[in-house]
Amino acid sequence: MLSQIVSALGVVVVAVFACSAYFYFSNKILDLALPVKDGGMRAATRNLNRRAMIRPWLFLGPALFLLIVYLVYPVIATLILSFYDRSGSSFVGLANYQWAFGDREFRQSILNNILWLAVVPAACTFFGLVIAVMTDRIWWGNIAKSIVFMPMAISFVGASVIWKFIYEYRGGNDVQIGLLNAIVQLFGGTPEVWISVPFWNNFFLMVILIWIQTGFAMVILSAALRGIPEETIEAAVIDGANGWQIFWRIMVPQIWGTIAVVWTTITILVLKVFDIVLTMTNGQWDSMVLANLMFNWMFRGGGDSGRSAVIALIIMLAVTPIMVWNVRRANRELGGN
Amino acid sequence: MTLSARFLKIGPARLFVHVCVLLIVIIWLIPTLGIFVSAVRDKDQIVVSGWWTAFAGSTRTVAARLGTADQQKQEGATYVISGNLLEGQDGRSLKAFGTRIQQPSAYQAGETANLGEGLSLQVNEDGTYRYMKNAAFTDDDAGRRVYVAVSTPPEFTLQNYKTVLTGEGIGQSFINSLTVTIPATIIPILIAAFAAYALSWMEFPGRALLIALVVGLIVVPLQMSLIPLLRLYNMVGSAFDVPSKTYPGIWLAHTAFGMPLAIFLLRAYIAGLPKEIIESARVDGASDFEIFVRIVLPLSFPALASFAIFQFLWVWNDLLVAMVFLGTDRQHLVLTGALNALLGSRGGNWEILTASAFVTIVVPLLVFFGLQRYLVRGLLAGSVKGG
Numbered sequence: 001m002l003s004q005i006v007s008a009l010g011v012v013v014v015a016v017f018a019c020s021a022y023f024y025f026s027n028k029i030l031d032l033a034l035p036v037k038d039g040g041m042r043a044a045t046r047n048l049n050r051r052a053m054i055r056p057w058l059f060l061g062p063a064l065f066l067l068i069v070y071l072v073y074p075v076i077a078t079l080i081l082s083f084y085d086r087s088g089s090s091f092v093g094l095a096n097y098q099w100a101f102g103d104r105e106f107r108q109s110i111l112n113n114i115l116w117l118a119v120v121p122a123a124c125t126f127f128g129l130v131i132a133v134m135t136d137r138i139w140w141g142n143i144a145k146s147i148v149f150m151p152m153a154i155s156f157v158g159a160s161v162i163w164k165f166i167y168e169y170r171g172g173n174d175v176q177i178g179l180l181n182a183i184v185q186l187f188g189g190t191p192e193v194w195i196s197v198p199f200w201n202n203f204f205l206m207v208i209l210i211w212i213q214t215g216f217a218m219v220i221l222s223a224a225l226r227g228i229p230e231e232t233i234e235a236a237v238i239d240g241a242n243g244w245q246i247f248w249r250i251m252v253p254q255i256w257g258t259i260a261v262v263w264t265t266i267t268i269l270v271l272k273v274f275d276i277v278l279t280m281t282n283g284q285w286d287s288m289v290l291a292n293l294m295f296n297w298m299f300r301g302g303g304d305s306g307r308s309a310v311i312a313l314i315i316m317l318a319v320t321p322i323m324v325w326n327v328r329r330a331n332r333e334l335g336g337n
Numbered sequence: 338m339t340l341s342a343r344f345l346k347i348g349p350a351r352l353f354v355h356v357c358v359l360l361i362v363i364i365w366l367i368p369t370l371g372i373f374v375s376a377v378r379d380k381d382q383i384v385v386s387g388w389w390t391a392f393a394g395s396t397r398t399v400a401a402r403l404g405t406a407d408q409q410k411q412e413g414a415t416y417v418i419s420g421n422l423l424e425g426q427d428g429r430s431l432k433a434f435g436t437r438i439q440q441p442s443a444y445q446a447g448e449t450a451n452l453g454e455g456l457s458l459q460v461n462e463d464g465t466y467r468y469m470k471n472a473a474f475t476d477d478d479a480g481r482r483v484y485v486a487v488s489t490p491p492e493f494t495l496q497n498y499k500t501v502l503t504g505e506g507i508g509q510s511f512i513n514s515l516t517v518t519i520p521a522t523i524i525p526i527l528i529a530a531f532a533a534y535a536l537s538w539m540e541f542p543g544r545a546l547l548i549a550l551v552v553g554l555i556v557v558p559l560q561m562s563l564i565p566l567l568r569l570y571n572m573v574g575s576a577f578d579v580p581s582k583t584y585p586g587i588w589l590a591h592t593a594f595g596m597p598l599a600i601f602l603l604r605a606y607i608a609g610l611p612k613e614i615i616e617s618a619r620v621d622g623a624s625d626f627e628i629f630v631r632i633v634l635p636l637s638f639p640a641l642a643s644f645a646i647f648q649f650l651w652v653w654n655d656l657l658v659a660m661v662f663l664g665t666d667r668q669h670l671v672l673t674g675a676l677n678a679l680l681g682s683r684g685g686n687w688e689i690l691t692a693s694a695f696v697t698i699v700v701p702l703l704v705f706f707g708l709q710r711y712l713v714r715g716l717l718a719g720s721v722k723g724g
Contacts (some may be wrong), residue, residue, distance in 0.1 A: 008516040015520045015588070019527045027626040055625055056541040063532035063596055064547075069569075070562055070593030071554045077565035088568075131361055134354050144358050146709060148365050153705035154698045155654030157673040161680065161694040162368045165375065165687065177387050177687070179371060211368065216716070223717050243350070272558045275656045279677050294560050295657070305564050315558045323556040327549050 019062075026058045075316070082309035096306040100314070109288045113271065113318075115202055116209075116289060121266040123210045125259060128217025132225055133247065135218075145222070149215030156212070156275035163208045164280060167194040198286040205287060208276050213269065217262045224258035225251060264322050271315055290315050369698075376695045377493045380688035396432055396488045398441045403458075403466065403481045406474040415469050422485055423464025433486040434460045441484035454478070460485065497692035505683075506667055507693050510675035514653060514700075516584060517663070517671055521591035521652045522645055528592065529599035530607075530641065534629050536600065537608035538615055548604070554597040563661050566590065570662070582664040590662050591655070595648050602647075602715060606640035607633060643715020646708050650701050672697040 034047035057064075085092045100106045131148055135141035151159060168178030169191055176182040181191035195201045228251060236250045252259070274291040281287045283296065294311035297304050375388045385397055404418040411417075423429055433442030436452060444450045449459040455471040456478060470478065502508040535541075536548055567581075574581030610633065618628050634641075656673040663669045670678065676690075676697050683689045705712065 005512060005515070008512070008519065011516075011584070012520050012523065016523055016527070019524055023527075023531055023626070027624070031624070052539075053541065056535045056539040056544075059531040059535035059539065059625070059629075060547070062528045063600060066528070066589065066593035066596050067551070067554060070566065070590065071557050071597070072550075074562035074565040075557060077568075078561050081564060131358070134358050134361075137351070137354055138358060141358070144362050146706070147362050149709070149713075150369070150702070150705065151365070153650055153701040154369070155656070155673050155676075155701070157656050157676050157680075158654070158694050158698045159368075161676060161690050162372050164680070165371055165691065166368055168687075175386055177384065179367070179387065179389070182387050182389075211365070219713055219716055268556050268558075272560065274560075275673070275677075278656070279680055291558075291560055298564060305568075309564060312558070312561045312564070316561050319556045319558055323553050326556060327553050 022062065023058070026061075027055070030054060030058060078309045078312050078316075081305050082313055084306050086304035086306055088305045092306065096310045099307060100310050105283075105288055105293060106311070108286055109290045109293045110314075112202055112287065112289050116206060116270050116273070117267060119203070120206050120209050120213070120270050121263045123206075124213040124217045124266050125221075125263050127210070127214045128262065129221050129252075129259070131214065132218045132222035133251070136222060136225060145215075145218065148218055151212045152215050154212065156208075156273075157279050159208050159212055160276055160279035163204075163211075164195075167204060169193045195281055195287075196285045201281065201285055201287050205276055205280055208280075209270065209273060213266055217266065220262050221255065221258060224255040228254050264325070268319055268322055271318055372691045372694050375687055375691040376497055377495065378497075378688070379492045379494055380497065380686075382489070382492065383687045383691075391493075392491050396486050398484055398486050400482060400484055403468050403483060405480045406476050409474045411473075415471055416473050418468040418474060420466060421464045422460065422466055422483070423487065429464075429487050429489050430462050431460060431464050431485050432462075432488050434458075435484045436481070438484060442486045458483070497688045498696070501689055501692045501696065505675075505679065505689060505693065506670065507672070507675055507696050509667070510670050510672045511696060513663075513669060514672040514697075517587055517591070517659065518649060518652045520584075520588045521595075522649045524588060525592040525595045525599050525648060526641055526645055529596055529603050529644070530634065530637065531629065532596075532600050533603035533607045534625075534633055536604050537610075538628075538633075539625060551597050551600050551604075555601060557597075559594060559657060562594075563657075567661065582662060582669065584663070587659065587662040590658055591648075591652050594658065595651065599644055599648065602644050603637065603640055607637055610636055639711060639714055642708065642711040643713075646704060646712045647715055649704060653701055 030051060034051050036044040036047050036051075081088050082096055083091060083093060085095075131144075135144045135148075138144070154162070166179045167181075168176075169181055170176050170178070176185055176191055178191075180194060185191055194204050232250055232254070233246060236246050241249065272291055273289065274295060277283060277287060277289050277292045278295070283289075283292050290311055294308045294315070297308040297311060371388050374391050375383050378388065378391055381397075382391070401422045404420045406418075408420070409416045409418050423431060431446050433445055434450075435441045435443035436450070436458070437443070444460070446460060446462040449457055451457050457469045458466065459469075460466040460483075468481070502511075536544060536551075570581040570586055573579075614632060614636075615628055618632055623631070654673060655671075656677060659671045659674055663671065665674055665678070676693050679690060679693055
């Protein structure tokens with residue numbers, strides 16, 4: 001074990017060194033190959049221009065390489081694979097797409113995904129906003145914020161264990177050790193195996209993601225709320241608006257842009273969510289979502305690259321409008337600079 | 338000022354806010370608290386009582402056996418077998434007892450139970466008992482089985498951690514996670530910082546297009562990349578005769594998947610640095626490389642730190658990339674993978690699961706609470722700008 005720590009640290013040093021060496025030496029070589037000191041004025045100017053043309057690409061090189069190999073190429077390759085059979089060797093046209101829309105499990109996943117998309121981003125944004133407004137008004141607000149923000153640091157798998165313990169069910173007359181069932185019992189209800197109740201189990205899984213992501217929404221919305229000019233609120237107070245009206249009519253409209261950012265960020269996350277469903281139910285009891293279905297088809301029975309590619313593309317398609325909107329927003333920002 | 342006066346000064350609306358926030362904080366804390374408390378409880382206690390009773394102690398029903406006929410003593414007309422049912426169990430006390438499994442706590446401690454046929458039994462809270470008969474005990478009624486409800490004081494132990502760190506492969510996985518996470522945090526920062534500098538301060542054709550590409554790639558779902566990359570890895574693996582699932586493989590994958598967000602966040606920061614500093618350095622004859630290393634890098638420390646925390650948390654908490662690119666064999670299993678495997682194989686052993694979960698979340702929590710300020714700054718740099 002100690003040897004692994006040592007070798008891991010060694011690798012870190014080597015990797016960082018190699019990375020720095022690339023940037024250092026590639027720039028050095030460029031300077032040596034295109035000298036500006038000797039060779040006269042014209043040659044110097046020419047070399048200076050050439051340097052300016054090449055250097056950005058030295059800086060961008062590794063990043064571009066990684067982006068193209070790991071993100072751009074796979075998008076194209078997945079698109080092509082979706083038209084091929086399970087091993088990716090013979091062309092089958094639209095057969096995989098036809099399969100997808102006829103498959104019960106696939107339709108179930110789409111429905112569940114829509115359910116997740118409808119509930120989780122809305123709930124996170126709403127709770128985040130409410131908590132941000134309330135914690136900004138009390139002296140121990142920052143401590144409260146830290147606690148709500150804390151689950152952001154916990155892995156989805158860790159969070160799943162935490163919540164599985166809350167949903168734990170004991171049969172017969174055993175004492176319930178899961179908090180939820182204990183509370184249900186306290187109020188005279190019957191304990192249930194919550195994660196295996198079809199349809200409703202989706203909500204029990206969503207609670208986990210809401211628990212994790214509300215802190216993120218809260219932090220960003222809280223910053224936006226602080227940016228609202230005091231005068232607008234003061235004016236509303238003078239005009240006799242109550243707290244509720246100030247919140248909905250004055251504050252919310254002014255941070256509408258930020259609310260949209262938070263909403264879309266969580267939407268993207270929801271579409272990719274995989275770990276929670278895998279660890280809690282593995283898609284059983286009608287709780288399958290697209291990301292898990294894709295993972296299953298990728299590895300189940302040796303894997304079916306055609307069908308999993310179709311599912312990946314559907315996820316991609318669902319994200320595309322958000323991507324377009326993001327690019328537009330960034331361009332606007334650039335234009336404003 | 339009295340307490341009620343203070344409350345009146347706060348006013349009902351403010352009080353309502355305080356109560357609400359307190360409630361929210363409790364709701365948000367309770368799930369994690371359950372894991373922390375359970376992980377240090379005795380494994381037998383976890384299964385018989387809720388973790389919220391851990392500080393109150395618990396009551397358990399156990400079977401015990403009374404003394405045998407040769408221990409009897411004659412006291413006048415009655416014969417008595419006496420002893421202690423809690424022998425050698427310090428700190429515990431007896432709440433109730435019974436002689437039939439259907440009613441294990443039929444009698445309160447200290448009560449004398451009439452068992453018929455001239456037999457009676459008295460059991461006290463400290464465990465001492467008197468088993469009496471109006472005639473001599475025979476082998477038939479001696480050595481009798483009784484059930485007692487024993488209350489145990491709260492007990493805390495580090496045994497669960499010892500078990501998971503040594504026996505369940507969590508220790509090995511912890512090292513694996515570190516091996517994956519540290520290079521996958523440092524390398525992308527370096528690469529992304531250079532790229533962000535080029536995209537902010539160097540003039541070249543196609544710059545706007547590249548920025549748009551980076552922003553667009555932020556939202557490409559990871560799932561998209563898995564199949565083609567696995568094939569690519571297998572191809573490279575067989576071409577060079579190396580295994581396809583290696584640490585360098587996963588470092589590069591994490592580096593690349595974190596790259597769009599890294600460039601996006603760092604560019605927002607680096608582009609906002611004062612123009613005068615960079616221009617004047619250029620006039621003084623500094624090359625872009627020197628400007629980057631001497632000026633931009635030190636000035637961007639807050640942004641670099643915030644992204645580093647992000648990337649660290651993201652890589653440490655990742656399950657999908659590790660499962661696909663590092664595999665699920667014991668030697669390479671990362672913490673999240675190990676925890677997921679335990680959920681499958683040791684689903685009911687909460688002492689194992691809670692202690693393991695604690696081990697997986699303790700490092701990110703430390704990083705989080707230690708460097709929270711930088712994390713928040715990074716979040717705000719990327720998300721609120723232009724929003």
